[in-house]
Amino acid sequence: GAGVSQTPSNKVTEKGKYVELRCDPISGHTALYWYRQSLGQGPEFLIYFQGTGAADDSGLPNDRFFAVRPEGSVSTLKIQRTERGDSAVYLCASSLNRQQQQFFGPGTRLTVL
Amino acid sequence: DQQVKQNSPSLSVQEGRISILNCDYTNSMFDYFLWYKKYPAEGPTFLISISSIKDKNEDGRFTVFLNKSAKHLSLHIVPSQPGDSAVYFCAASGGEGGSEKLVFGKGTKLTVNP
Secondary structure (H helix, E strand, C coil), X not given: CCCCEEECCEEEECCCCCXXXXXXXXXXXXXXXXXXXXXXXXXXXXXXXXXXEEEECCCCXXXXXXXXXXXXXXXXXXXXXXXXXXXXXXXXXXXXXXCCCCEECCCEEEEEC | CCCEEXXXXXXXXXXXXXXXXXXXECCCCCCEEEEEEECCCCCCEEEEEEECCCXXXXXXXXXXXXXXXXXXXXXXXXXXXXXXXXXEEEEEECCHHHCCCXXXXXXXEEEEEC
């Protein structure tokens, strides 16, 4: 079956703009995660959804970042007033009902000019 | 404060030899450890994992060893193949409150030379 998909694959925006990044998890996976990977670093946790609710949003860096998963499937990561420091690859992962193995999508590379 | 550390940014080995990738962690609450492999422009791919109740897990050419007293784990690949060339990330979960999130190291770039 299909894996985790993320759109767009690349996004270039200007400082101060608003962006939305989309994640389609593996069908039937109830847990969904967002991570951010900066150059030369490992992925860093942002937020975790179990179903429709955010079970852990402790990794969101500030209130410019917000994520939703209204129907318990597709998730959207929203970034307001983007800054150059937000430039990174944003990775989405899903897992089946809290199992530890997380399956990652290919990521969205965000560049803020 | 890096809770998961991979101190070797890169490793180069000859095809057919053993590759050993190391990882150290500081949070004694971690109870599950994973290795992910990442090719350029792709997301990380799960490779192998180990629970804290075990000290070894083997899957084909890949073996992970866990030394809880030293807070150290290693991934052994034998024999190494050119297709194994990738960045390998060590990750841990289960911190305070049994957190589901994965905490990653910075990665080690493995190059297997033909």
